[in-house]
Amino acid sequence: MALLRVVMTTGRLSARSAVTLVLVAAVTAIGAWVVPDGPAQRLYDDLAQLAAGVLAAVICFRSGLKRSGARRRWRLLIAAGLTTWAAARLWWVVRDLVDPDRSAAAVPADVGFLTLPVFTFLALIAGSMALPRPAQASLRRDRVVLVIDAFLITGSLLALIWSALPGRIFDEVGDNPLVVGAAAVYPIADLMLVVVGVLLLTTRPTSAAGRVPLRLMTLAMLAFGVSDTLRMLHLSTGVLTPWESAGYLLGPGLLALAALTNPTLTDQPVVAPAEADWLHLLLPYVPVVATGVVIAVRTGAGGQLTSYEAYLGWLGLGLVVARQMFTIVDNTVLLARVSEGQQRLHHQAYHDPLTGLANRALFRERLVLALDGHRHRRMPVALLFADLDDFKLINDSFGHAMGDRLLRAIGDRLIASVGPGDLVARLGGDEFAVLLERPASEAEPAAQRILTALREPFEIDGHTVGISASLGLVLPEPGDVDLSADTLLRRADAAMYVSKRRGKNALARYTGGSDGGPNADLPHLLARALSGSPAANGFEVHYQPIVRFSDGAIVAVEALARWTDPIAGPVDPDVFVTVAERTGLVAAIDDFVLDRACADASALANTYGRPIDMHVNVSAARLGQHGLEEAVDRALQRHALRPSRLVVEITETRRIPDLPRAIEVAERLRRRGVRVALDDFGSGYNALAQLHSLPVDIVKLDSTLTDVDVSPERAGALCRSVLAICAELNIAVVAEGIETPARARALAALGCDLGQGYLFGQPGPVHRLTATIPTQPTPHSSPHLAS
Numbered sequence: 001m002a003l004l005r006v007v008m009t010t011g012r013l014s015a016r017s018a019v020t021l022v023l024v025a026a027v028t029a030i031g032a033w034v035v036p037d038g039p040a041q042r043l044y045d046d047l048a049q050l051a052a053g054v055l056a057a058v059i060c061f062r063s064g065l066k067r068s069g070a071r072r073r074w075r076l077l078i079a080a081g082l083t084t085w086a087a088a089r090l091w092w093v094v095r096d097l098v099d100p101d102r103s104a105a106a107v108p109a110d111v112g113f114l115t116l117p118v119f120t121f122l123a124l125i126a127g128s129m130a131l132p133r134p135a136q137a138s139l140r141r142d143r144v145v146l147v148i149d150a151f152l153i154t155g156s157l158l159a160l161i162w163s164a165l166p167g168r169i170f171d172e173v174g175d176n177p178l179v180v181g182a183a184a185v186y187p188i189a190d191l192m193l194v195v196v197g198v199l200l201l202t203t204r205p206t207s208a209a210g211r212v213p214l215r216l217m218t219l220a221m222l223a224f225g226v227s228d229t230l231r232m233l234h235l236s237t238g239v240l241t242p243w244e245s246a247g248y249l250l251g252p253g254l255l256a257l258a259a260l261t262n263p264t265l266t267d268q269p270v271v272a273p274a275e276a277d278w279l280h281l282l283l284p285y286v287p288v289v290a291t292g293v294v295i296a297v298r299t300g301a302g303g304q305l306t307s308y309e310a311y312l313g314w315l316g317l318g319l320v321v322a323r324q325m326f327t328i329v330d331n332t333v334l335l336a337r338v339s340e341g342q343q344r345l346h347h348q349a350y351h352d353p354l355t356g357l358a359n360r361a362l363f364r365e366r367l368v369l370a371l372d373g374h375r376h377r378r379m380p381v382a383l384l385f386a387d388l389d390d391f392k393l394i395n396d397s398f399g400h401a402m403g404d405r406l407l408r409a410i411g412d413r414l415i416a417s418v419g420p421g422d423l424v425a426r427l428g429g430d431e432f433a434v435l436l437e438r439p440a441s442e443a444e445p446a447a448q449r450i451l452t453a454l455r456e457p458f459e460i461d462g463h464t465v466g467i468s469a470s471l472g473l474v475l476p477e478p479g480d481v482d483l484s485a486d487t488l489l490r491r492a493d494a495a496m497y498v499s500k501r502r503g504k505n506a507l508a509r510y511t512g513g514s515d516g517g518p519n520a521d522l523p524h525l526l527a528r529a530l531s532g533s534p535a536a537n538g539f540e541v542h543y544q545p546i547v548r549f550s551d552g553a554i555v556a557v558e559a560l561a562r563w564t565d566p567i568a569g570p571v572d573p574d575v576f577v578t579v580a581e582r583t584g585l586v587a588a589i590d591d592f593v594l595d596r597a598c599a600d601a602s603a604l605a606n607t608y609g610r611p612i613d614m615h616v617n618v619s620a621a622r623l624g625q626h627g628l629e630e631a632v633d634r635a636l637q638r639h640a641l642r643p644s645r646l647v648v649e650i651t652e653t654r655r656i657p658d659l660p661r662a663i664e665v666a667e668r669l670r671r672r673g674v675r676v677a678l679d680d681f682g683s684g685y686n687a688l689a690q691l692h693s694l695p696v697d698i699v700k701l702d703s704t705l706t707d708v709d710v711s712p713e714r715a716g717a718l719c720r721s722v723l724a725i726c727a728e729l730n731i732a733v734v735a736e737g738i739e740t741p742a743r744a745r746a747l748a749a750l751g752c753d754l755g756q757g758y759l760f761g762q763p764g765p766v767h768r769l770t771a772t773i774p775t776q777p778t779p780h781s782s783p784h785l786a787s
Contacts, residue, residue, distance in 0.1 A: 039100035045240070046092045049248045053086030056252035060259040074123035075259045078217075081119025082252060088112025117189035120221060120255075124196050127214070149199055154192040183232040190225030194218055213258040220254035223247035352426040354404055355411035363425035363433055367485040370437055374476055375483075381435070382443035384450065385472040385492035386414075388430035389504040394465065406465055409458050417453045418446060432469075433492070440475050444509070447473045451507050468505035472496030475509075494522045497575050523583050525565050526576055530588040538564040539589075541596045542763035543604070546615065546734055546756045549748040556613035556647065557604060558756065559597035560763045561589050586619045591631045593617065598639040598646070600766045607769050615647045615677065623650065623665045624658030632674060643673030647698060651679045659693060666695050680736070681705070681722070699726055700756070703737025708746040716750065723751050 057079050064075030091112070125143055197218030201211060227247030231240055350362035358366070373379035388410070395403040407430070414424045414432060423435040434450065436443045451471055458465045472495030476483050495510035502508065529537035539561065546556040561577070564570045580586040594616050605611045622628045636643055648669060656662045666676050677698035682705040701722065708716045719735075726733050735747045738757030747755060761769075 039096065041242070043093065043096040043100070045242060045245050045248075046089055046096055049245070049252075050086055050089040050093055052249045052252040053082050053089055056256040057082035057086055059256040063259040070126055074127040077119045077123035077126060078255055078259060081116040081123070082255065084112045084115040084119070085252075113186060114189065116224075117186075117193055117221070120193055120217065121196065124193065124200065124214075124217065146196070146199065150192050150196045153195045153199070154188070157191065157195070158188065186228035187225050187232055190221050190228055193221040194225060197221065213261045216254045216258035216261070220251045220258065223254065224251040227251075352411075355408050355426050357411045357415075357432075358423055358425035360425065360427045363423060363427065363435065364485055364489075366423050366435055367488065370435060371476070371483060371485060371488070373437075379437065380439040380443075381437055382440065382447075382473065382475045383488050383492045384434040384436060384443075384447050385474075385489070385496045386432040386434070386450070386454070386469045387496050387500070388432075389468045389470055389500075391430040391467070394467065398463065398465070402460060402463070402465070405460050406458060406467065409460060410454065410467070413453050413456075413458075414450060417450045422446075433489075443475060444473065447471060447507055451505075455505070470496050470499040470504050471507040472499060473507060473509045490523055493579075497522050497579065500575055501572055522568060522571070522576070523579055525568055526563075526579055526585060527583065529563070529565065530580075530585050530592075534588070534592045535596075538566060539592060540564075540765060541593055541600070542765055543597075543600070543769060544756060544763040545761050545769070546613075546754055547760045548754055549744060550753065554608055554612065554760075555754065556615055557769070558615040558617070558649070558763075559593050559600075560617070561593050562763075581619060581621070587622055587625075587627060590616075590618050590622060590628075591635075594631055595635045595638070598635040598641045601639065601641050601645065603766050604769065607766075611642075611645055613645055613647050613675075614641070615649050617649045617651045617679065620650045620656045620662070623662035624656060628665060629668060632669065632672070644675070647675045647677050649677040649679040649700065650694070650696075663694060670695060670697070677734075682718075696731060698732045698734060700734045700736055701752075703757075706735045706737050706743065706747060708750065709740065709742040712746065716746070719747070719752070720750050727751075 060075050060079035060082060064072050064079060067075065088111075125146070197214060200214055201218065224247050227240070227245050230244045234240060234244075350359060350365075351357065352359045367383070370379065370381040374381045391403070394406055407426070410432070411424065411426060414434065418424060418434055418436070419438075421437055425433045425435075427433050434446075436446055438446065451469065454467065454469045458467065472492045474488055474491040474495055476488070491510045495508045499506040499508040529539065540563075542560050542562050543557040544560060545554040546558060547553065548555050561573060563573075563576050577586065577589070580589050597614050597616050601611070601614050604614070618628065632646070632648070635641070636646065650666075670676060675697040676695065677700055678694065678696045679700050680702045681699045682702040699722070701719065705715060705719050705722065708719055723733055732754065733752055734754040734756055735752045736756050738744050738747070738755040738759045740759060743757075744755055744759060
């Protein structure tokens, strides 16, 4: 389609050009055959040229007013040049009428003819700025180089013409050097404009349609140049035939056609960028070399250089030097930009964009080098791993912008707490690492200083923000000869989780071997446990009841993963779930719990005397990945469980990476009959916006929203608002964290129907569950059944 439009545009322009040529030929023929020679012929030529100039000026002016930017400027400049050119023609018409027998000598009014090349040159410069440039130089240098190239080529061509043509041709022009020089200014100016047009056509890659006005302007100046050259050669008589003066009619017509073009296409450039670069570099020197060869041959044959040729030679040499200087400047600027770009890319590749600290790639490279120095030269090295405690609460309370500023402030404080030879890195999220190239006697005090520094509150935007971190420190053991960077990172990670198990906001040093001990390599052990049979490696499923407030009946249970590793012992669920999410193992835990929960559904039905709902936690990140729907189908079919009895709880400890796909997966699960619940509503990333985005059937209120007995006004208002919204959306609500009868009664009074918490039973294996609950709250008058 674009090619067709180019062809059509070119066809229309060709038709206009043909019409213009026909009109010029007709006017010229009339002048040649109808109008007699002499004053009448001269008056006829001047009137025809005046009419052509005025008409072309009007067309260019009106066309320029319809456009903007560079397209407007060059058209108005052409209009101004044609106006002054037409004014000079008007002066000649007046002189033809007043003094029919006037001489052809030049008068001051002829300067008006020279203003057209000046304005055309300005128009070419203005229009060229909208064209692609072969090199990314500044606009000012680009213009200067274009002018230098034009002067260089024009001077070389003039020297070539002067050397190649017989001298008698110039002897016939006239004897007065001033008159001859004044007459030669016009064709020389036209030649320079033609050179500028050719330079732009050959060195500026643009679309075929975009080259049309430039080509027409070049042809126009060529037409003017032919007639101006013939006028100079007939300077002694000052008489031109209608055919010889046809360029004064054709030139304005072609300029008007150029102004009427409207290239709006952006097709592929007709000159490749590499070719344009070569042309831009070599084209100005082609006529210089040719001129030098001609002059060398001539002087070698015994000829002598004229003063004119010598002046042109020195002028050309100066222009070559000037152009080379600009080329050197451009190359220097380009090299500086390339070097700056390489440095910027290198910094981006090895530094965290938020904090400016080293990223994981740079940290690992430095760690490998430090371990190599430790292995071969016994250089001391220590690794500190820091994970911020409950950082998501900062994002929930103050927003992610505040969280980002806090991360930057933590990075600054870490840098201030270590020495100049130590490396601080942000490995991702809220995880930091410090490479301490110092002995153990200095590494542990440095780690304690970092822990103390992070305990100090941060003042950010008028808010006092407190944060703590769990730190893990590891030093190479004396027998670790082949210790790798990955192993050291895993040990530091394991030591950090030891500090979390001890209550967070603490420092733990890795003291166990690679196979066990209290500081066991938790990510490695978790991967090993999930690679085979999770049940054989300490994984099991516990169940916690979900109770209806109205009658105390257990209507559902939530399946929860528990892990007791043979080496590390019991591992807190928050710890191993976080490790699983970071290491990409959370899907294996989800699938194990899903399969075991569906398998235990029949045993739970026997315990409670009726089928009950089974709530299974699934990481929110899995909603945007493949495999979840297949795992649900396999578990339901293998254990013959009705889909309506399964509730998939979205535990959004991390933000959903692909929300549109997550919505599609949730909708397909619901079409199967499986219900979807939003877990821990009010904490993490779960908020009211998710109720609008995700199709859910159940909302589980986080314990931060259910403490209505402790904070009845604030928590009660929030809980009442959420219950009202969910009622409007026909979404069931389960209150989590019910630990006292008072809280259960308060929630029941607010209109909440279902609850879950230690008041009704702690999580336990399937064989320990009983059909009754230890305590029953006061029944609610408006039960909301969930089963």
